[in-house]
Amino acid sequence: xxxxxxxxxxxxxxxxxxxxxxxxxxxxxxxxxxxxxxxxxxxxxxxxxxxxxxxxxxxxxxxxxxxxxxxx
Amino acid sequence: xxxxxxxxxxxxxxxxxxxxxxxxxxxxxxxxxxxxxxxxxxxxxxxxxxxxxxxxxxxxxxxxxxxxxxxxxxxxxxxxxxxxxxxxxxxxxxxxxxxxxxxxxxxxxxxxxxxxxxxxxxxxxxxxxxxxxxxxxxxxxxxxxxxxxxxxxxxxxxxxxxxxxxxxxxxxxxxxxxxxxxxxxxxxxxxxxxxxxxxxxxxxxxxxxxxxxxxxxxxxxxxxxxxxxxxxxxxxxxxxxxxxxx
Numbered sequence: 001x002x003x004x005x006x007x008x009x010x011x012x013x014x015x016x017x018x019x020x021x022x023x024x025x026x027x028x029x030x031x032x033x034x035x036x037x038x039x040x041x042x043x044x045x046x047x048x049x050x051x052x053x054x055x056x057x058x059x060x061x062x063x064x065x066x067x068x069x070x071x072x
Numbered sequence: 073x074x075x076x077x078x079x080x081x082x083x084x085x086x087x088x089x090x091x092x093x094x095x096x097x098x099x100x101x102x103x104x105x106x107x108x109x110x111x112x113x114x115x116x117x118x119x120x121x122x123x124x125x126x127x128x129x130x131x132x133x134x135x136x137x138x139x140x141x142x143x144x145x146x147x148x149x150x151x152x153x154x155x156x157x158x159x160x161x162x163x164x165x166x167x168x169x170x171x172x173x174x175x176x177x178x179x180x181x182x183x184x185x186x187x188x189x190x191x192x193x194x195x196x197x198x199x200x201x202x203x204x205x206x207x208x209x210x211x212x213x214x215x216x217x218x219x220x221x222x223x224x225x226x227x228x229x230x231x232x233x234x235x236x237x238x239x240x241x242x243x244x245x246x247x248x249x250x251x252x253x254x255x256x257x258x259x260x261x262x263x264x265x266x267x268x269x270x271x272x273x274x275x276x277x278x279x280x281x282x283x284x285x286x287x288x289x290x291x292x293x294x295x296x297x298x299x300x301x302x303x304x305x306x307x308x309x310x311x312x313x314x315x316x317x318x
Contacts, residue, residue: 018099045121047102052110054103054119 005067009034010043014056019045022059034065081151081159085143088275089122093137098124101138109142111259112194112276116142146277150190162190162255166272166308168265169284170200170238173245175315178284182252195245195258196272198265199238205230235260265298266305273306280309287314 013026019042027040044060092105102119110116123139148161165185169178178195185191201209208227238260246258261268269281283299285291293299294312303310 018097045124046118047106047121048118049106049110049116052107052114052116054099054106057099057102 006064007067008062008064010060010062012058012060014048014058016056019057019059022057023061026059026061027063030061030063034063037063037065039064078159079152079156081147081149083145083149084147086146086277088142088144090119090140090142090275091137092140093127093135095135098136098138101136102140105138105140106142109144109275112257112272113142113144114257115145118143142275144275148279160190162192163280164192164276164278165194166269166278166281167193167195167284168198168269168281169195170197170241170265171286172284172313172315173197173241177313177315178245179249181282181284181313182249182256186252186255191255193252193256194272194276194278195242195256196268197238197242197258197260198263198268199234199260201263202230202234202237205234234263265293266296266301269302270305273308278308280311281306282311282313284313 009030011026011030013022013024013029015021015025022045023040023042027037030040031037041062042059043062046058047054048056048058088109090105090109092101092108094100094104098121102121106116106119109119119140119142121138122141125137126133127135127137148164149159150162152158152160163185167178167181172178182193185193205227208222208230211222242258242260246253246256249256259272261271265283281302283293283302285293285298288294299310299312302308
């Protein structure tokens with residue numbers, strides 16, 4: 001079967017340490033319910049600020065996974 | 073519903089773009105950029121990454137660079153100190169001072185302005201260059217070769233000392249004004265007062281700029297015509313104040 005359909009979801013992960021950790025957190029969370037994740041694309045990064053200092057690094061991650069429409 | 077005078081401010085923001093770099097990581101660059109923007113804007117909520125890149129030298133990443141966008145509140149509406157009461161309008165003052173920081177001049181001015189109505193102050197201290205720094209910058213001629221020899225580390229050290237001295241003066245000063253801590257922000261900037269003001273005006277806005285300096289010929293700032301240059305460049309009223317009895 002060469003034709004496939006994919007689902008796309010977006011998640012936002014956060015970390016007090018780095019955007020890498022924020023991304024990993026989002027992927028880890030997604031992996032709990034989704035199978036066969038291949039690539040997670042970081043589409044947006046920002047920070048939240050508390051009292052003039054960076055509080056959290058946030059990564060918005062776009063994940064795609066194969067649409068599971070039929071029983072194989 | 074006119075009886076419901078708005079008790080919650082409805083802020084207006086200006087989006088400020090920052091470019092910050094770090095030798096360590098993009099995260100470090102983000103922290104530095106945020107700290108810089110927060111100096112004049114204590115209530116920042118967040119910053120968005122617009123672009124990331126690296127500077128490469130000899131095939132290695134030498135700096136991580138980040139372009140950030142920060143929303144800075146520019147209107148003058150603030151919550152009322154008394155909960156539930158209508159919002160208040162503040163006036164924002166930028167005070168530029170260095171040598172005159174120690175006297176009664178600026179505390180008196182802050183007291184007076186704050187008594188006149190809701191106010192916010194930002195104190196900008198351009199770090200002046202010590203004799204040592206000036207000497208190093210002019211360069212020292214080596215008697216044997218005639219070439220000027222200045223170790224870059226020596227100059228960097230001298231600059232660090234200038235900054236530390238200014239930080240210390242500022243700390244002493246803000247301690248004395250602790251009654252106004254809620255409405256006072258401050259920072260030490262580079263040697264050039266005009267450049268320092270321009271940087272602050274990019275990431276904030278003020279209703280009046282107060283330049284505090286020594287009188288007449290003693291003032292390097294007046295010699296460089298700082299007050300009228302600032303007034304022309306930023307279209308904000310400029311007031312010059314001097315210590316009394318000179």
